[in-house]
Amino acid sequence: MTETMAPELTPWALASIAGGLFAVDPSGCGGVAVRAHAGPVRDRWLEQLRQLLPDKAPMRRLPLHIADGRLLGGLDLAATLKAGKPIAERGLLAECDGGVAVMAMAERLTSSTAGRVAAVMDAHEVVLERDGLGMRVPTRFGVVALDEGMSEEEQVPDVLMDRLAFHMDLIPIAVRDMDEPLWTSEDVGRAREFLPNVEVSDNILEALCGTARALGIASLRVPFLALRAARAAAALDGRDQVSEEDAALAARLVLAPRATMLPPSEDDMPEEQEPPPPEEPPEEEQNQEDQEDQDPAELDKPLEDRVLEAAKASLPAGLLAQLQAGLGARSRSSAAGKAGALQQGNRRGRPIGTRRGELRAGARLNVIETLRAAAPWQPLRRAQALADGSSTKSLRVHVRRDDFRITRFKQRTETTTIFAVDASGSAALHRLAEAKGAVELLLADCYIRRDRVGLIAFRGTEADLLLPPTRSLVRAKRSLAGLPGGGGTPLASAIDAVRELAESVKRRGETPVAVFLTDGRANIARDGSQGRTKATEDALGAAKELAAEQFKIILVDTSPRPQRSAQELAMAMQAQYLPLPHADAATLSSAVQTASS
Structure with missing residues (x-):
């Protein structure tokens, strides 16, 4: 496997290697999460996997909205009605025993279905207790989860992703980049027979666990998946001992795509006092060192450091930028647009059972x-x-x-975003410009997101509903155009107005999201009297009442510097606090979409 360790391996070569390792040990490796659109690249990879599997190994496709009876097994209706007694039928998971289950559109898989598949993968058997039947069917299989998500909010459920050793992205691969497979089905067959003889030393296991910890991987299951991949690599080479190269390859394929942090580099380590220069060695020793082919510094490095370097070399460029920004490897799940709350009924939507x-x-x-x-x-x-x-x-x-x-x-309910804009003070015109731009940007996406947007402005002694929840961009611009600025800050009245509007939105079956743009400095009380102390107490009291409704709330601090008053207000209403004093409309719209996902 030494040649597969080369850092210049193409993405297609890495995908082919992952497919070969998975074919050797489908059940032990768990599976492969393949992010790719439907096309020749994905079809070619699946075809290569099919060719590597034994002829008798089943490869079943699991439909997206598969019923529990077909997934796990249940009552064979036709046979039962014909025989006059309960007749059981095997589910798809039982039929996949010794092979692979291919899950199309896995990013839309429900958490309940993913949990049932994960439970069978862990127990290696299907436990069936339904329709008057009770049976246990042993089954061992691997999963290929095809992720066809077009947006950032679509992703394979974590309960399933945690059990799949390999996470691959085939989207950047072009047809011209594809190559022939590295192994044949005969090679994989011999590796399968030899796999039980492969042993692993404690140093290899410690190196994989240490690398996972350095990359911020919290799951205890992942290092063992990397270990299974390393054993498969050794079996393909016909070796009965996992080598350092096998461990490094497993780190590149299994650990690197899951990284959530960058390990500290040597430049980040605290400076130590330089030791005195060593004495000149004898001339004979110098000649002996010159004849060494390997760098002594590399030889002195612990095994864990060498495996970690291999994993770092395999970090994708986009992932590396995300880690440097502190976003983590799974930022796709947190950068989603808004989606309404789930609503169940018996009339319309997607079927979820009976x-x-x-x-x-x-x-x-x-x-x-x-x-x-x-x-x-x-x-x-x-x-x-x-x-x-x-x-x-x-x-x-x-x-x-x-x-x-x-x-x-x-079905998902519609989402209504309620903007509460502080129109008081000398900087009101700047804040209103940001709010206008953000509302218009959100309205432009309403046809896709099925969202509504409302606007409440507060200044002087009360809060006014300028824009009832709507999707009309023309109406929004007309309402925002004549909004004046200046005066006091009736923050408590604004919070009460948002709560009343959010309650009416919820009564209509929609999901309200409240966004406050303010510095949190109230000076007008609920009764209209002036006084910062009483106004602050009323605002905090109204914020706690709003928090009791358990709406999703975001507070955007629009002051030049983050204010403690805004932070305390956000804490009282249990809102997400965003200090964006100099954000433009596009940045504000993006931040609101991310925070409200």
């Missing part, structure tokens, strides 16, 4: 699940029908009210 219920209030009957619920009781019900003297009823499927299963749906 429940027992009555056929009323627009409920939709799930015929298949209703028949599944009724099937185990058919022998008893037919015998009862014969006892009643109705021979014709014995030929029918007897369905009763308790068997009715209603389809449940899930």
Whole structure:
């Protein structure tokens, strides 16, 4: 494997190596998360993986909205109705035993389905207790999660990503960059047979654990996934001992994509007093050192440092920039646009299962699940029908009210962003310009995000609702154009106005998000009287009342320097605090979208 350690390996070569290691030990490595759009590059990688797997190894595709009965197994409806007794059918996970499960559009996978797949991967068996059945089916398989997400908010659930050894990004790879596979199916077959003979020293395990810690990887499962990858690399080379090169390769493929921090470099280490220069060695020793092929400094480095350097060399350029900015490896999950809260019902949305219920209030009957619920009781019900003297009823499927299963749906509600803008003081014109630009930018995305935007301005002695929740860009510009500035700061009245508007938004079934643009310095109390002390007390009291509603709240500190008053107000209303004194409209809009995700 020494040749695979070269830092100049192309992304396609690394993807091919990951596919080969996964083919050797699918269950041990867990799987591969492949971020790629549908196209020839992804199809070529999947085809190479198919060629590397043994001929008898199954490779099943799991549909996105797969039902639990098909995923885990359950009652075979047709066989049960024909036989007159419960007949079980194997689920897709049981059919994947010894092979690979390919999950299309894994970024849209529900957390419940991902959790069920993860539980089977951990237990190596499917536990089935439903539809009057109780059985355990052993199964060991690997997962290929195809991430086709177009936006930053779409990602594979963490419960599944944590169990997949390899995280690959094929999007930057062009068709011309693809090459032939590094191994054949015969090579992988021999490696599979040799894999149980591969041993690992304690030094290798300590080096992988230390590298994971240095890269900020908190999961204890990840170093062991790297260890399985290193054992697969040794098996492919026909060696019974994991080498340093195998560990470094595993660090590049398994640990580097998960990095959440950069390890301290030598320049960041505290300066130490330089030791005195060593005495000149004898001439014979100098000649002997000149004949050495390797750098003594490299030889003196601990194994963990050498493995860590290999992982650092494999950090993608984009990931490296994110780590230097302190964003972490999974910034894609925190840079999302806003999405409304999940709402469940029985009329519209995406199907998420069934429940027992009555056929009323627009409920939709799930015929298949209703028949599944009724099937185990058919022998008893037919015998009862014969006892009643109705021979014709014995030929029918007897369905009763308790068997009715209603389809449940899930949909995301619309999001309404309520801006509360402080229009008081000498700097009001600058703050209002930022607010106007931010509102217009958010409105431009409303057709895609299904958002509404409202505007409350507070100045003088009260807060005014300038713009009720709307998607109309023309109406928003007209309302913002005539907004004056100056006067006192009735902060408590503004918080009360936001709370009342957010409550009305929530009653309509939408998700409210409140954004305050203020420095937090109140000087007008709730009753309209002046006085900073009473006004501050009223504002903090109103903030606590707003926090009790458990809305998502963001406070943008618009003062030239971060103010303690704004921080205390944000803490009282349990809001996210953003000090953006010099932000333009685009920066403010981006910050609000990120914070409200």
